[in-house]
Amino acid sequence: MIDMIKVGMADMNTTCSPGVLTTLGLGSCVGICLHDTSTKISGLVHIMLPSSEQIKNNSNEAKFADTGIVKLVEDMIKIGAKRNKIISKIAGGAQMFNFNDSSEIMRIGNRNVVATKEILKKLNIPIVSEDTGGNHGRTIELYSETGILLVRTIGYGTKQI
Amino acid sequence: MSISIEELNSLQIDVLKEIGNIGAGNAATALSKMISKRIDMDVPKVNILEFKNVAELVGGPETEVVGIYFKVSGDITGSIMVLMDKKSAKKLTNLLMGRNDAEDELDDMDLSALQEVGNILSGSYLSSxxxxxxxxxxxxxxxLAIDMAGAILSVPVILFGQVGDRVMLIETDFNEGTYHVKSNFFLIPDEESFEILLKSLGVLE
Incomplete structure (x- = not known):
C-alpha cells in the first residue's frame, strides 16, 4: 500500500515514483497535475482562484492558477524533473450551485479552468487529458509511476484519465 | 479598502456572534411553529477557521453534505450558505414531516423541505x-446541492478567499426530543459590503 500524499485547498506538493498525490472533494477549484514522463516526478496543485493580480492578500502562491502552476514547476525541477518532459492533466472547475443569472462569482469554476489552460499554454506544458466543468465534486489521485489520474465522484462513477 | 476575517477584533466578532444568536433563535421559533413542537437550540458557536480545517467540521472533505445557497442583495451584497451533513438533513426532514424514515437517501419531498428550512434559517438571520x-x-x-463536503465548501471558501485565508461560520445545533441536528451557517459579505455592514453595526470607525 503506497501512502497517499494529501494536498489541501490552496496547497501543493510533489513526489517521486511511486508516490501518489491526492486532493479530496474538488468543487469549483481546479486540481492541476503535472507529470514528468522521463523521471516520473509528479506534482499537484489545488488552486482556488484564477489570478493573484488585484488581490490584496496573495502571499499563498498555491491559491492562484497563475502563481501556483509556476511555483509547482519550479519545485519539480528542484527535485530533478526535466522541464521539457512535463505534461499536465486537469480536473475540477465545477459549478456547484445553479442560478438563472450566472453572475461572475458563480462561474468561478469555469474561470479557474480557463485561467489554468492559459497559464499551461504560456508555459508550453501540454494538457493530455481533463475532466472539468459540470456540477459535481471530484476526488483525484495522481499515480506518479504511471502518470494515471483517477477521478472519483458521487453519482458519476470513477474514471481514469 | 477591504476587510478580511483575520482583521476582525473581538468586539466585531461578538457583534456578529450576537446577530447569529438572535437569528438562530428566530429560526428555532419559526421551525417550532411550523411543526407545533418545542425546538431547543444550543448557543450558536462562531468559528473562524483556516480553509484546510473547514471540511473537518462535517467529517472530512469526502463526507456527503447538503448545501443550500442564497444570494443576498440590497444595501449590501453577498452570499449565505447553510450546510449540514446528509444524516442531519434526513433527521431534520423526518422531524419536520413527523415520520421516522430510516432510509438515508433524500427524495424530492426531503429536498423541498430542506430548501424551506434553508429559507427560514437565512430569512431569520437576515431579518435580525x-x-x-x-x-x-x-x-x-x-x-441546493448534495455532494462531497470539500466540493460544496469550495464555494464559500473561494468567496472568502478573495480577501483572506479564513472563513467565518456559525454553528447551530437544534434539538427536539431525541432529534439532534447540527447545521452550519456561512454569511459571506462581498468585499465592499463587509465594511458597510460593520459600520452599520457601529463597530467600525
Whole structure:
C-alpha cells in the first residue's frame, strides 16, 4: 500500500515514483497535475482562484492558477524533473450551485479552468487529458509511476484519465 | 479598502456572534411553529477557521453534505450558505414531516423541505441583521446541492478567499426530543459590503 500524499485547498506538493498525490472533494477549484514522463516526478496543485493580480492578500502562491502552476514547476525541477518532459492533466472547475443569472462569482469554476489552460499554454506544458466543468465534486489521485489520474465522484462513477 | 476575517477584533466578532444568536433563535421559533413542537437550540458557536480545517467540521472533505445557497442583495451584497451533513438533513426532514424514515437517501419531498428550512434559517438571520442595521436586505430563492463536503465548501471558501485565508461560520445545533441536528451557517459579505455592514453595526470607525 503506497501512502497517499494529501494536498489541501490552496496547497501543493510533489513526489517521486511511486508516490501518489491526492486532493479530496474538488468543487469549483481546479486540481492541476503535472507529470514528468522521463523521471516520473509528479506534482499537484489545488488552486482556488484564477489570478493573484488585484488581490490584496496573495502571499499563498498555491491559491492562484497563475502563481501556483509556476511555483509547482519550479519545485519539480528542484527535485530533478526535466522541464521539457512535463505534461499536465486537469480536473475540477465545477459549478456547484445553479442560478438563472450566472453572475461572475458563480462561474468561478469555469474561470479557474480557463485561467489554468492559459497559464499551461504560456508555459508550453501540454494538457493530455481533463475532466472539468459540470456540477459535481471530484476526488483525484495522481499515480506518479504511471502518470494515471483517477477521478472519483458521487453519482458519476470513477474514471481514469 | 477591504476587510478580511483575520482583521476582525473581538468586539466585531461578538457583534456578529450576537446577530447569529438572535437569528438562530428566530429560526428555532419559526421551525417550532411550523411543526407545533418545542425546538431547543444550543448557543450558536462562531468559528473562524483556516480553509484546510473547514471540511473537518462535517467529517472530512469526502463526507456527503447538503448545501443550500442564497444570494443576498440590497444595501449590501453577498452570499449565505447553510450546510449540514446528509444524516442531519434526513433527521431534520423526518422531524419536520413527523415520520421516522430510516432510509438515508433524500427524495424530492426531503429536498423541498430542506430548501424551506434553508429559507427560514437565512430569512431569520437576515431579518435580525436588517433590524439591527437598518439596512435593506433581501435574498434569492435557494439553490441546493448534495455532494462531497470539500466540493460544496469550495464555494464559500473561494468567496472568502478573495480577501483572506479564513472563513467565518456559525454553528447551530437544534434539538427536539431525541432529534439532534447540527447545521452550519456561512454569511459571506462581498468585499465592499463587509465594511458597510460593520459600520452599520457601529463597530467600525
Amino acid at each position: 441583521l436588517s433590524t439591527l442595521t437598518n439596512l435593506n436586505l433581501s435574498m434569492s430563492i435557494p439553490s
